[in-house]
Each structure stands twice: as C-alpha cells, then as structure tokens.
Amino acid sequence: MYQLGLTPDWFQDIDTLFELISIIVTVLIATIAYKFYRLSSEEKYKWFSLSFLLIAVGYIFKILTNFFVYNEQLITHTLGLYTYTVQYIQEYYYIEIFGTLAFRFFMLVGLFSLYYLVNKCQDKKTIPLVLFLILITTIFSTVQYFAFHLTAALILGLIVWQYSDICKKLKKTLTLCNPIVAFGVLFISQLVFALLFLTPKIYVVAEVIQLCGFLLLLYNYISMMWRT
Amino acid sequence: MWISIAVIQLYFNDVENMNKRRSRLDIIADMLTSIQDKGGKIKPTHLMYKANLSHNLLQSYLEELIHKNMVKEMDINNYKYLIITDKGLELIQNLKKMKDFQDSFGI
Numbered sequence: 001m002y003q004l005g006l007t008p009d010w011f012q013d014i015d016t017l018f019e020l021i022s023i024i025v026t027v028l029i030a031t032i033a034y035k036f037y038r039l040s041s042e043e044k045y046k047w048f049s050l051s052f053l054l055i056a057v058g059y060i061f062k063i064l065t066n067f068f069v070y071n072e073q074l075i076t077h078t079l080g081l082y083t084y085t086v087q088y089i090q091e092y093y094y095i096e097i098f099g100t101l102a103f104r105f106f107m108l109v110g111l112f113s114l115y116y117l118v119n120k121c122q123d124k125k126t127i128p129l130v131l132f133l134i135l136i137t138t139i140f141s142t143v144q145y146f147a148f149h150l151t152a153a154l155i156l157g158l159i160v161w162q163y164s165d166i167c168k169k170l171k172k173t174l175t176l177c178n179p180i181v182a183f184g185v186l187f188i189s190q191l192v193f194a195l196l197f198l199t200p201k202i203y204v205v206a207e208v209i210q211l212c213g214f215l216l217l218l219y220n221y222i223s224m225m226w227r228t
Numbered sequence: 229m230w231i232s233i234a235v236i237q238l239y240f241n242d243v244e245n246m247n248k249r250r251s252r253l254d255i256i257a258d259m260l261t262s263i264q265d266k267g268g269k270i271k272p273t274h275l276m277y278k279a280n281l282s283h284n285l286l287q288s289y290l291e292e293l294i295h296k297n298m299v300k301e302m303d304i305n306n307y308k309y310l311i312i313t314d315k316g317l318e319l320i321q322n323l324k325k326m327k328d329f330q331d332s333f334g335i
Contacts, residue, residue, distance in 0.1 A: 036326045040253050044335050117335060166334045179333055224332045225325065 007066075008200050015207050016066050019059050022214045026056040029221055047117050054110030058103045065099025068092055097142065104148045105138045111155040118162050146194040153190035160184050178220035186213035255279065257323045259289060260298065263312040264320060269302075270310050 007015060030052035037045035069092070112130055134151070141148035163180045189210035195202050250258070262278035263270045270278070276286045290310070293299040298316035302309050 032325075032329065035322075036329060039322055039326060048333070048335055118333075163334055220332055224328050227328055 007203055011204050011207070012066070015203075016063055018207050018211045019063050019066070021211060023056050023059045023063075025214045025218045025221070026052045026059070029217065030056060032221070032225075044117060047113060051110050051114040051117060054106050054113065058106030058110060061099050061102040061106065065096055065103065068095045068099070101138055101142065104141055105134065108134045108138065108148070108151060108155070111152060111159070115155050115159050115162070118159055118166075145196065149190045149194040149196075153187055153194065156183055156187035156190060160187055178216060178223070182213050182216035182220060184213075185209060185216060189213055253323065255281065255285075255289060256293070256298075257320065259293065260312060260316050260320050260323075263299065263310060264317065268312050269304075272308060272310060275310060 030049045033045050033049035033052065036042075037049060109131065112134060116127075137147050137151045160180055160183050163183065167177075167180065189206050189212075192202060192206035192209055196206070258279045259275060259281075262275055266274070266278075272286065272290070275281075276283060279286070281289070290299065293316070294301065296315070297313055298319055300311050300313055302311050
C-alpha cells in the first residue's frame, strides 16, 4: 500500500515553512558554488552547486505535494457530486505519488552526488549503478517509506565520516566543524524520520531536527561570507 | 627520538607543499595580492620576484590581467608601475571567499 508521511494537522503549514527555509539555504549554497565555478572553471564547484540544486528541487516537489495533500479535502467538499469527488481523489492520489517520488529521488541523487564529490571519487562507472539503486529505493519507498529515510541517513552518515577523515588529515578541525555538525544533525533527522511508524509526533521532532541541520548550513554559509 | 620523527615529518610535509604546482588562479591571486600588499602599485621587476614568476610567464599573465582591466600600467617619475584596479581588488576578495568556501565545505 502507498504510504505518505503522517503529518499532524496543526503542523501542516509549519512544515511547508520549514521546507521553504531548506530551499532558501540550498539555493544560496548552490548559487555561490556556481559563482565560484564561473570564476575558476573548476568542475568540483559545478557539481557541488548541482548537488544542492537537486536537493532544492526535491524540496520544491515536496512543497507542491504538501499543497495538494493539505488542500485535498477542501476541494472534494466543494464539488458535491459523488462521482466527481472520487475522480478528484484519484487525480490527487497520483499527484501525491508522483510528487513524493520526485522529492525522494532528487533528494537521494543530490545527497549521493554530494557524497561522490566530498569523497573525491574518480570511478564514473559506478554512477549508473548507484542511480539505478536510488531509483529502485525510491520506488520501494512507496511501500515502505523508511527505505528512503534509511538510504538518506546512510549517505549523510558517509558524508560525515568523510568530513571527519578530511579533518584528521588536514588538521583543520575548526573550519570543517560546522559542516560536520550540520550534516550530522541532518543524518540524525533522517533516522528519526524512519521511526515515524511509532507516532505521528515523531514527524514534528524529525522536521525540527532537519531544520536545525539546514540552519547550521546557513550559519556556515553566513560565517564564511562574513569572514571575507 | 619522537622529536626527530616529528621534525622529519614536518620536513616532508613542507617538501610536499613545495612540490605542489600553483594553478593559474593561484598565480593570478599571488600577483594581485603582491600588488595590493605594496599599497596598490608595484614595479614589474618587483612583481616578478614577489609572485615568483619567470619573465615570460609574468608577461603572459600581465597581458591577461591588463586586458581584463584588473591591472593597469602607468608611468610615474619615468618608472613603469603596475596599478591594481577596483576590478582586481574585487577579484582578490572573491578568490579569498572561494578559498574559504573550499575549506569550509572540504571540497
């Protein structure tokens, strides 16, 4: 059976606001990375920008899906005719599935491309395989939603691991501390999301933790701009 | 013994850093920063030493910088000086930001 996130009613617009903040943060980072790509023509900045842009696109799909999901009942109520109501629910059902799948796919591809970049992977032959596995995971997550959150947590965990390795190697613990904490918080949020089956309140906790992760990335961005 | 190992490690780290080739952007940054450090104007010969470049390399990079309005040539008291423009100063700022971004995100 298709499963969508269990959002408590009182939190329905607040989570959209949270998602909007996440989009602003990711677009800001993507824009500055693209600016550096234009300046230096170094490919790594282009891919870094694209990674964050993909995450932003994912969240745009999530917001659009939320908009349809949260307004679904209102629209069916105004129609009145039973046959039409059923038809609309069907249409929205497909929009929900498409939007959720698009959000999950873009989010996972964005995170993977970030991991690929941070890990300085050279082997391009693995990319189609990983993309295929991401696609399979995304489709499977419509049956068991936690497949998406666990995969996202795994990639985020690997990013944190790689960052801490870079820290040890370069002994630049202070400058890299912020992204480690930010991605670490995002990693925890995905693990909390995976526990959604316990109670819908978990969704609120996970969203708040996720917002903290993005705010830490924003702090990293602002402090970097402020320093120079 | 540990101290001597640490000294050897430091030495090899330095050698490793010395062997790293500067990128095109690193050289441009070094040139512009050298001019800025000298109060915004410098003689070409001084720039050659400060930026650690050969005469030919200096000429080719200078041509590019002058063409892009980052640096301009000026005669002061019959001496040729290179003067950094606002566009050049802006580039230094952006390059510093880029370096900081690279360090901050570990890419």
